[in-house]
Amino acid sequence: MSPEHKALLTTAFDALGPERVRRGLTATGHSWSDCFLALAIAGASDALARELQKHWRKHYFVGALIGVRVQVVNEVVRAWDHDEEDFRALASEWLELNRVARPAAPATGVATPVAAAM
Numbered sequence: 372m373s374p375e376h377k378a379l380l381t382t383a384f385d386a387l388g389p390e391r392v393r394r395g396l397t398a399t400g401h402s403w404s405d406c407f408l409a410l411a412i413a414g415a416s417d418a419l420a421r422e423l424q425k426h427w428r429k430h431y432f433v434g435a436l437i438g439v440r441v442q443v444v445n446e447v448v449r450a451w452d453h454d455e456e457d458f459r460a461l462a463s464e465w466l467e468l469n470r471v472a473r474p475a476a477p478a479t480g481v482a483t484p485v486a487a488a489m
Contacts (some may be wrong), residue, residue, distance in 0.1 A: 372450070372458045375482045379446035380458065384465045387411050392462055398451075407451045407458070408433060408444070 384392050395411030403409055404417045412433070413419040419433075426432040430444045437444075450458040 372453060372461065374385060376446060376450065377461060379443050380450060380461055381439070381465060382439055383443050383447045384462060384469070386439045386443075389469050396462055401452050403429065406448075408447060412436060417473055467483055 383391045383442065387395065391411040395407040396409045398405055400406055400416075402407075403419055403423050409419040413422075423429050423432065430441050430448070434441045434444045447458075453480055
């Protein structure tokens with residue numbers, strides 16, 4: 372994994388925070404209903420997928436939801452789908468360095484960001 376890819380993933384981990392990264396690592400699937408981002412953001416299978424049905428630019432919506440550029444979301448999706456072992460290793464390493472929990476969005480439900488709702 373290149374330094375550029377690691378930097379994008381670290382940006383996503385920073386935006387999500389330790390609690391949501393830990394929750395995301397419990398994911399086993401690769402669809403919007405059960406992937407890393409789905410569990411990290413919504414905390415439950417299918418919750419994010421239901422919300423994403425309303426949005427045709429899914430990666431942009433997810434980026435707005437967690438406060439990152441679409442390129443960061445694209446890299447998370449790419450790495451999770453095609454390089455999951457390295458993704459998990461990097462996330463675990465990041466968690467070791469960032470043990471302190473930060474406030475995060477609630478685990479239940481998916482809030483719609485104002486910019487995406489317009």
